Amino acid sequence: MTDTTGFDWRSYLLRWSEEWVDSRADEEERPEGRWLGFPGASEERIVAMEKRLGRRMPPSYRAFLKVSDGWWRAGGFVWLLAGTADAHWHDDAYGFASKFAQYLDEDAGPGERREAEIWRTGLRLDVESDAVHVLMDPEDADEDGEWAVYTWAGWRAAPPVRYANFLEFMRDMHREFHLLRAAGETDGGPVFVNETTRTLDARVEQARLEALRGDWERALKALDEAKEYGRPRAAGLGDQVRGLLGNGSTVRFQGLVTDPRYAPDLLPPLIAAHAAHSQRDAAPPFGLAGADDAMAATVRALLDQMWKGTYRHTAPGPFGEAVDRARELARWGDGDGAWRTLMGAVPRWEPLGPDHLAPLGWLADPLLGPLLTPERGRELLSIPRGGQSGRVPAPAPAADPGGLAWLAEPAPGNHLTSYRFVLVEGAEPEELPGLLSDGDAVLSEPLSLREARMRQRPRQRAFAPWEERALVAVGRAGPGWSFAFDGEPFPFDGRPIVSPVAGAGPGVRAVVVWGGLKVIGRSPFFHLSVTEGGVERYAFTYEDGAVRRSGRIPEALDPDHHFGDAKDAADVAGAKAAEGALLAAVAGEFGVGLPRHALTRGRLHTFTTRAWTLPANGAGAYAVARIR
Template structure:
């Protein structure tokens, strides 16, 4: 007998029947057959003989799949397969569907020439499948003789018009019946007042698993616990979904994660509302869906949810928690907002054993994932580390720390980013100053203030909303700031304007007042124009040395250290990425700096707009200014008539 048919059908079906009979209030049965089934504690029928099964197979022209055949030997049909199929076929009333539903044309109409075999098989199912539903709530149960596994099992598909969803597939008849048993449990678990308590051996076993899951997860044994919670959730057991969702969210999952049964509890709302609200803010503008997930919550919880929603949408939500772990959260945020993601994560993990849950159903700190600065620290690997770390007063073996996300040096900039968009970039490194001091060295006026932490694209969209004038001669870089290693700070632009050697003015001298500054602008992999690379180094407000490779030529000044000598790198540009990598390695080695990949690519950093990286127009040079009013934009041509600006290198 195969693995799918090695089930004890008799035990499963007897248990199901008894649970069904006990769940009915007195007088609820709708007809005499149901009342008979209730008294007999049996939802089935007499077993089918081998002769009856053989006769059925001769009538239909095919041998039935193993799990359905074994089922028929126990009962020739079944009542109440879940809540929406009231009678399931036995040997006499199983029949070919022959597109009785009229759905074949609709599914075939959506097929195109690129449709795969699974889509074509599903579309054709309506004409060839065996129909098992005899009485139902507009629900079809079809068994497909052309969707067969190595054990000879046919896949089962269910479809209901009121679900507005594609057919649901089960690997075989056994899996379908198991899920119908779970569906029966899920719907009975939510019975209202006045109905019998839904308690039986199945619910008691699952509720014990739920009770044991909390301490197991807190001690680091989350992997076995989550399997138990998932099983209990499938049967609709209280708290199972809310506990399991805490684990899933820390593994990076957000789909269908609602912390059901716990998020509306005022004890847990401060920790569970932020991740729920943050995902809502990311994926929806319809706030009624948030209310749906808060049904049953008190006014205080609903008000808190909408207050958090406003903060999340403004990028202002800040996770706070009491105690030693809360102090670590503040230290971690300070590190993360300047790009030190690995240090921030280690700070959180070192303090995690001191974290205290808000109640017995609180398995881990969750609110921080909605924090605009701390949230980007989470990866699935880090989530597993957190879940594997004993906390909340429990003991256990600490896990091995996850590897850091930030490589040493600068060479990672020569690698494609996730969307292969970073083919050009520029940055400024300043020694001996804090990141918040960089606007004072690289910007004028209002630009000397840092924006709050945000992604580059969030900062870009916000800057464009407030921009009323754009000049073709201006190149005011929007740059993210942070720490670039011991004693250095950086300003980084991952999407710079086109490089124009004739008008470019390095900001190194201004940035290096009273200290040392390094400017790098690389376009060796650019898709806009010819490849180029610029390096300039200044000390105490004066440029020490610089070189620019552009248009196949090198222009240089000052005494360039041997490690940075451009003649070592530009003999052969067949592989621009390799040349770029070598140059970046040399810069990192010369100055002992690095840039934080995770914060730049995935995190949120403070940003500001620099003064222009290009000189003012000279006499007779034309340029365009675009000024936008509230409702219109007007381009204007202009001719510069003032003094010449500084020369470019």
């Protein structure tokens, strides 16, 4: 809350007046004495006003009136602000109360209802304006007796703007005046330099250094304040911080993105955010309309790469080398390793110019961009870089929990109702198509599972639906292990499951897991099988409270040990608990895990496997036992 007590209105308004006068062209009319206000109102005059209105005025407005009984040019659209003689109750003069009320529903909160009532209860302060209404509402007061101020203009197509008190309103009008004058300067108007601009520009430069030292929160606060006044550099610098906080769709890198020095790193994430939410024939992103021919050609080329998924980020120096290593790790699912690789190189990152605050081009890379989380963005911003020194932050928490139990746990981004995967020991991820398909499968470029499914749909008729083929993402599951994962399998219908790693050569061990909810009855099921050299060593399938099993199952994985308490097929909670424990046991038995972040938010290579179940008339080699 703004402290309105003791505010020096005279100095503040004098400075505002002088800035306004000095910003006008010589031929424009200027007020006498370089003063936008009026003589101050006496206490008697203010008391008479309060008697006329039937209310004591709030402290900040009273203090203002004693310095200036009204004000010319509040912001860019209020030409005359009321003093003691002109302020009067609005009394819903234009019928706005009912117009606002008709848009309220039963769930409307107090703030929304206040927006309708202010037209009945508010004190009108706008005397002359560009259809901008200014009201001070005694029914919206704080413990200090300050009244909230509301402004509204129909041409803004936005709800009323609320200020906690009159001082906050006037400060924002001063900022609006600066913002409009700064925009006029960039359009060829007179140079706009004064005490306020010089002070803010010095703060921008200080904020730039603080950001490079890792004090990004303090820097962003100063940059945002300067941005509200329209100071050059502030928006472009602040957007670099916001881009790493996960606000990529709102940043523009104003004043920097079309600079040839910075475009190689700032243009790709801007284009990637645009391509993700637009059609291929869409216009260039806002802020690039005035780009020269060379920049326009670069934008078109980048848009094409983003839509095709072929963009690959590169960077100079040690950070660029780390980018290459991180891409290879992320390519096979090691997102945490990729992130640590990038962070290890941030202190040696080389800015492309003095206004370059952090590496951002990697955000557009289809493999590296998904690594960003809010916690990771804050970590990167907190690392001293660009030749500056400071305190090294603690690493951000790992994005992957490790192991396999997360598959059975509800969590943000994990909405799996069923899943299946193969863990293969003794084979690299790129070898899996040869092991799990009929020889005609090849790895796609890295895709999210959603993107891969959309591309697969036109080819689904190439095989019979009963074949239960899987569209899988592949990567590394641990030292010596690879995985092939399907997060949206065909609904399990009870047919016997066969390992898709049939015919694997000597030295290849494969673990097949299929779990989740059945298509009929939505009851839990779980399957595990282990093969060595293409020969099944043991397997079991839990379904409807019964277990089909074969071979000698290790004690740690014995279904009787895990599903023994789920005697009733209707005990869904018990079966789900057993599922999580069994997944943890599988991870411990083989020393494996699946990368949750890469599978739910990232991009991996994909291909389609051979069938996972026998045909409807197929025979199985299982013994069936009912758990008692």
